[in-house]
Every structure is written in structure tokens, then in C-alpha cells.
Amino acid sequence: MSALLEMRGIVRRFGDLCANDNIDLDVRPGEILGLLGENGSGKSTLMKVLFGMLSADAGSITFRGRPLVKHTPGEAMAAGIAMIHQHFMLIDAMTVTENVMLGWPEAGRILRVKEIASRVREASRRFGLDLDPDSPIASLPLGRRQRVEILKAILRNAELLILDEPTSNLAPAEVADLLMILRRLRDEAKGIVFITHKLPEVLEVCDNVVVLRVGRVAGRAAVAGASRGQLAEMMIGRDVSAPNDAGSTPPSGAVRLAAKDFFARGLSRLTVEIRGGEILGVAGVDGNGQIELVEALTGLRPTTGGELTLDGRDITQATVAARMKLGLAYMPADRGHTALVKDMSIAENLMLRDSRRPPYGRGPLLTKASGAAKARALMTDYDIRARDPDFRVARLSGGNQQKIVVARELDRQPAVLIAHQAAWGLDPGATRFVLDRMIALRNAGAAIIYVSSELEEVLHISDRIAVMAGGGFAGIASRSEVDARRLGLWMSGRAA
Amino acid sequence: MSEAAPAMTPATARRDRRLRLKAGGPPARILIALLLSILSAAALIAVSGHDPLSAFAAIAKGAAGSEHQIGASLNRSTPYLLAGVGVALCFRAGIINIGAEGQIAVGGAGAAAVALVLPGAPPLIAIVAALIGGALAGAAWAGVATAIHLGRRVHEVLATLLLNFVALLLVQQLLAGPLGQFGAGFLQSPLLPRSAWLPKLPGFDAHPGFLIAVAAAAALSFVLWRTPFGFALRVAGSSRLAAAYAGFSLQRLTWGAMLTAGALAGLAGGVEVLGVHRRLIEGFSLGFGFKAVTVALLGAMEPLAVVPAALFVGLLESGALAMQRQIGVPSALVTVIEGLTMLYVLAATVVRK
Numbered sequence: 020m021s022a023l024l025e026m027r028g029i030v031r032r033f034g035d036l037c038a039n040d041n042i043d044l045d046v047r048p049g050e051i052l053g054l055l056g057e058n059g060s061g062k063s064t065l066m067k068v069l070f071g072m073l074s075a076d077a078g079s080i081t082f083r084g085r086p087l088v089k090h091t092p093g094e095a096m097a098a099g100i101a102m103i104h105q106h107f108m109l110i111d112a113m114t115v116t117e118n119v120m121l122g123w124p125e126a127g128r129i130l131r132v133k134e135i136a137s138r139v140r141e142a143s144r145r146f147g148l149d150l151d152p153d154s155p156i157a158s159l160p161l162g163r164r165q166r167v168e169i170l171k172a173i174l175r176n177a178e179l180l181i182l183d184e185p186t187s188n189l190a191p192a193e194v195a196d197l198l199m200i201l202r203r204l205r206d207e208a209k210g211i212v213f214i215t216h217k218l219p220e221v222l223e224v225c226d227n228v229v230v231l232r233v234g235r236v237a238g239r240a241a242v243a244g245a246s247r248g249q250l251a252e253m254m255i256g257r258d259v260s261a262p263n264d265a266g267s268t269p270p271s272g273a274v275r276l277a278a279k280d281f282f283a284r285g286l287s288r289l290t291v292e293i294r295g296g297e298i299l300g301v302a303g304v305d306g307n308g309q310i311e312l313v314e315a316l317t318g319l320r321p322t323t324g325g326e327l328t329l330d331g332r333d334i335t336q337a338t339v340a341a342r343m344k345l346g347l348a349y350m351p352a353d354r355g356h357t358a359l360v361k362d363m364s365i366a367e368n369l370m371l372r373d374s375r376r377p378p379y380g381r382g383p384l385l386t387k388a389s390g391a392a393k394a395r396a397l398m399t400d401y402d403i404r405a406r407d408p409d410f411r412v413a414r415l416s417g418g419n420q421q422k423i424v425v426a427r428e429l430d431r432q433p434a435v436l437i438a439h440q441a442a443w444g445l446d447p448g449a450t451r452f453v454l455d456r457m458i459a460l461r462n463a464g465a466a467i468i469y470v471s472s473e474l475e476e477v478l479h480i481s482d483r484i485a486v487m488a489g490g491g492f493a494g495i496a497s498r499s500e501v502d503a504r505r506l507g508l509w510m511s512g513r514a515a
Numbered sequence: 516m517s518e519a520a521p522a523m524t525p526a527t528a529r530r531d532r533r534l535r536l537k538a539g540g541p542p543a544r545i546l547i548a549l550l551l552s553i554l555s556a557a558a559l560i561a562v563s564g565h566d567p568l569s570a571f572a573a574i575a576k577g578a579a580g581s582e583h584q585i586g587a588s589l590n591r592s593t594p595y596l597l598a599g600v601g602v603a604l605c606f607r608a609g610i611i612n613i614g615a616e617g618q619i620a621v622g623g624a625g626a627a628a629v630a631l632v633l634p635g636a637p638p639l640i641a642i643v644a645a646l647i648g649g650a651l652a653g654a655a656w657a658g659v660a661t662a663i664h665l666g667r668r669v670h671e672v673l674a675t676l677l678l679n680f681v682a683l684l685l686v687q688q689l690l691a692g693p694l695g696q697f698g699a700g701f702l703q704s705p706l707l708p709r710s711a712w713l714p715k716l717p718g719f720d721a722h723p724g725f726l727i728a729v730a731a732a733a734a735l736s737f738v739l740w741r742t743p744f745g746f747a748l749r750v751a752g753s754s755r756l757a758a759a760y761a762g763f764s765l766q767r768l769t770w771g772a773m774l775t776a777g778a779l780a781g782l783a784g785g786v787e788v789l790g791v792h793r794r795l796i797e798g799f800s801l802g803f804g805f806k807a808v809t810v811a812l813l814g815a816m817e818p819l820a821v822v823p824a825a826l827f828v829g830l831l832e833s834g835a836l837a838m839q840r841q842i843g844v845p846s847a848l849v850t851v852i853e854g855l856t857m858l859y860v861l862a863a864t865v866v867r868k
Contacts, residue, residue, distance in 0.1 A: 319759055340762030349760070357756040363749070371750065372761045374743040385741050 577837020616804025653781015
């Protein structure tokens, strides 16, 4: 079958960094192509070049037999390419139909609301999207919102859909639905580029994979004949099957963090103790109180009742700064606005929460030289890849950004660490790195609360596992006592 | 650090950020913007039937043609610079302080009041006391706005802007009452005692206010880039969520930035009163506070860059009258040039996104 998309010899440089080095990529109609690679391997750059958000320094793109040269995203869309970003481009206050009409000439100068709504209904039925044209976006869970984006692409007659890590924010059931929708799109002869880190999904849905590594194609394979281990090896150039030493010995340390009848807005009363040398994994579908829990524990959300102690000291009403001083570290899930200041440098972000302490500051002054030396050391130690500490964080890949947060919070050698989605958006190699560092911190005697919607990570790292549902713990048990069935029951909100 | 940390959702932060100004663009962009505004002004002058080159020559000569004129230009730039660096500090922290206008007026009144109650003090003491009085008065006025903003959650633009009008009326009222000169026929105070007059710089027809202002700009630049306090301000200006996460108290940062800006604006009023008019006159600072906002933006919210920005506006304005006298181009045209410059600079810094 003739190709839907042919990219030939794509080269894109950023200064002296070659993000795409002579890459070829083909997509046939009715093909789901998995695009894999570690953070910073050039996947996003390649897709931005395809979608016209970046121009290529060399190479050619042919789409449906016609060349795309120096095109804009608008022209790419008009040609039939749709890009579904990790963060949805939807207006919360508007309905599904209104979002579909947004910026779409076919909606008419005088909006044809009824007609579009019926087209939304029809397409929703045909592709199994299960969307009500009149529901406001704000009322939809993330999985449904993503389907609105897919619906927009379908109605605009897209022939090629690019999905950038589409499953990273979804609950397991939503992932299964999405994969089913992708299969239906494939049956309608659409081409799909599926960018992901998650090998099980690739094995389940993709026809072929292309793996990028440091800007080059590291391998191509037909999924039918490849195993998980082979793909992972192709991706980072080594095997990552993970040994797990968690939960083997019961934690023996003293209680470091204790919550008693603890609650805040959005939480129900929680009582839990975490000992030194223990990792408590908190699993659960996003939006069940995880953000509220970590914010209340770290002082960003006022506590409305109960008691919280750290190493025996009452911190129920302590400020963020006071808790930090007592040894509470925190990696927030919101990397973009909370954990990092993107228009500041790596060095400034590394000292974000420590600017008054050596080596970053002394008394009323910043000590720039020793701060920069420290930043350089952390960059080496945590493998943060950039030219120098003055590099702006916004220009780093997501994985490198997260490593800054990890370096900053772990380097303080905290007594208690609260990590929320700490490996979010990281490739298997970097995830492994982060988890290993946390296990090392635990072995040094710290207590860790690891909150993640990735069950696999939680199972890998935790000594005990709690599941959040409806703002409270639906259940809590040691690693060796939990199984998938029990966790599934807890996640659905039924206490076992 | 006693207040409970404010609960802030990403949604409110996003709404908030839209109102907050971004730090300025690279100097090259701003220079191009200046060049464009001068070209536009030339076109306007040509349209009005005059020769742009001779008009600019008249402005240049009027602004810096002699020691006397240079002095007048420096005096003119001084309040813009003092108040402008304070405004720049607030903007950097994401606090949109439009209250310099009122803070300058109240500062001038404060300085005049101190000078009038200390008629017999030796010169240096009288001057320093009066300037401190001005700075304190300005800081107090900024403090009122801050208390309303933080205590009652009134947006800082409203709190600072509206208090400007109250400040002007307050100064009027003081001049109609305790500070006024009886029978003057005009709202003004008696002449201040000679000991409180700012001396002239040797060789120039200028008071030392400009030097104070440059020192203030240098000090604020140091604070912004070399201290944890300045770092916290910059973080808060970029992301309130990140500032809360870092453990900074947004309330304390707001108080710090606002009181500093208020003190500098008050100082600007004091310098103007002690150095130029030597008495408090109604409306002595009309428009200064809004010029300070212009100058802060023109200087890309970088304290040291506000120095050339304030000089630019000061020189332009003091040259304007000469242009009007010599070749009949109305001096109001300079206001147009200032407006155009603002537009171009803002356009140049927004393009960056």
C-alpha cells in the first residue's frame, strides 16, 4: 500500500545540538506506528517538524502524495494532519460542541450549533467515543476530554493523527478505551503516530515501532515479532527488567511522619504512620484526593483538623518553610508552575527552596560562585544534560526538568520525602534512575510517601501500599499482601 | 511567617498570571523600538510642516546644550528614576503598583512638613530629616494600599490607583489648612527654611537628587540579583505557585516590595520639593507617578536599565520647550513621542513570547 506520510532525511539542529539527525519515517493508511525513545531523543522535535511548529534544516515531507514545504500548523491541519497534545487545548467552560466549533470554518459565520451537535453525536457513535455534545468540558474526566480532541481531528477530516503520550494522564480503564478507539480509527484507514514510553501499550496496539535514540533511528520493528525486552533494549540500549527488593524486610525505624484524624478541604479523615526506612506507595485514579493529600502534608493547603507530626514534632499548622527546615522534602506533580520556574536557569531552580542556606546563600546575600559550583556538581550527579547551570529550564526536555526537582529535593537528605508523580513523563531509564535514588534514600533511613497513578511504579517501589478513593484511603496493606484484584477493588472505592 | 499559606489552585494562578507583566526583552529590541519611535515622531513633525532634523536638533540643544540645561534635564529625570525603580521592583515581583503618583505627592508633603517644623536645624540634618520624612510618608501611603490589597483582597491595581486620587486631595487639603501659606492666592506652602534646600552640584545647575536616584537603582539591582529576598521576588513574579512551594511568604514579599517602592516614590517627592520648588505646591508632581510606570517598562523592569530610560524621558521633556520656542513645533508632541515609545517597547517585548 502506498504511504500516507513519508519523511525523508529530516535534520533539525538547535545550536550545536542535533535533535534530529537524518531521520526517515513512513506511515501507511490503517497503520498505528509507535514512536518510542527516551526523554530528549528527538521524538517531539520530529513531530513538531511534521506539524509545522518547527522547520527542518534538511529533508523532505510528503503527505498523501503532496510535498509539505515550510508549512504552518494551520496548513498541516488543512492537509489532514492532527496533533493531540499531552495537555488538551480545550476551553473548560464550553460544551463539547462549542469546543469542536472553535476555530473551525465549517461551523459557519452564524454558528450552526444543531447541525454540528448532530455530527458530533454521529461521529461519537461511529468511533465509540461516548460523548454527549452538550456536556461542558469541565464536567468530563480527562479520558473523555482527550476523546473530544480526537473527535475534533475526525470531524476536521484528519487522515493522520499524532498522539503525544496520550495515556500518561489516564486511568487504566480509560487507557483500554483509548486503545479501542485507536483500533477503530485504524479500521477506517487513518494513520496514527503513537508517542509513548509504555511498552505494554505498544505491544497491545501498535503495528510497527520506530525507536529514536539521541536524534537518530535506533531501530525499527514489526510489533508482531518483538518482545518487551527487545523493545526496551532498543530504546535505551540496555536491559531494564527491574529487580525489586521492596517489602522484603519489615521497616524497623522509628515513626517519622504520623497523621492522626488528619483532614483538609477535599480530604476525609486520615490516620497513618510511616516509619524510617519505609516507602508508602499511594495508588489510585487521579482526582481522588492525591493533590489534596500532598498539599496538606506539605503545608500548601490549610489543615482543617487532626494532628500531623514529623519526628515527634507537631507540624499541623507549620508553614511550608518550617516543615522544610524540619526535613520535609516535596516533589510536586505540577512541574510547569509549581516545582519549577521555567523562565529561570537550572542553577536558580536548584536553589529554589534553599536560597537562604549554604552553598546558595549566607545571611542576607546569595553566594553565586559556590551556588554555581554546587549546581554543576548536582548536574553531573543527577545526569541533568545541559551546557551549563545558566541554561533556561524551559528549554530542557521534560525528563531533564524532572531531574532538577529530584536533585533539589534529594540532595537536602530529607527525613521525609513526599513525591507526587515523580517519574511522570520520564522514559524507562530515567524512571529507573529516580526510583533507585528513592530506594537509596529509604535505605538511609528516610520515610517516603510515593504518590502515583502508575500502578507498576507503586508496586515496584513500595513497602506498603495505600489506595486513595474519594478523598480517603480505601485500603492499606503491605506489599506482600496486595494483589491486583484487591487493589482494583480499592480503586473502585470499595473497602475490602 | 505566621499566616496560613494561601490555598491557590492552578486555575486562579493562571488567571492571575495573565494580569502579570513579563520581564522585559533584550536590549536590542528596546533600542529598535526607540529608533522606530523617533522615526515616527520625525514623520509627524514633517506632516505638521516642520523640518524633523532641526526639531530634533532643537530638542537636543534644549536638553543638553549647556550646563544649565543639562542640570535642568537631570532634575527632571530624578523623580522619574526614583519612583521608576520602585515600580520596576514591584513589577518584577508580579505586583502591579500604579500608586507612585499618590506616593510622590504624599512624600513631598511629608518632606515639606518636616522641613517646616525644623526651621532652626543645621542644613545637613534638616535635609536628611526632611528626605526621611518624605520616604516614610510615601511608604506609609503604599502601606495603606498594601493593607487594603492583602487584608481585603482588593486587586492591587485598584487599591494603588484609587489611592492616587485620595492622595492628591489629601495634599490639597493640607495646603488649604496646616501646611498652607495664608493669603498666597494659590495652594502652596510657605517657602521652606533655607537649611532644608538641596544644594547645587558644583558646576551644574542640578541638585544631588539624581546621584541619590542612581545609587538607589544600583542598590535595587543588587537586591534583585544578589540577595535571597530579590530571588524570592523574582520567583513570585514568575509563578506564585512556585513561590508558595519554595516556602516564600507572598504577604511578606508584597509588603517588602510595596514599602520599598513607596519609600522611593516618597523620596522622589521630597527631592522635588526640597531641590526644585523649595515649597510644597499643589500639583507639583502631576503625572510623575504615571511617568514612573512608563520609565519602569521602558527599562524592562531592570533597575539599572531604568536609569537610561528615565534620562531619555527627562531629556526629551526638557528639550521639548526649547523646540516649541525655537521652531514652533508644539511641545505636546513630546508626549506623543513618549506614548509611541511605550507602544513600540511593549510590542517589542510581547513579540518575544
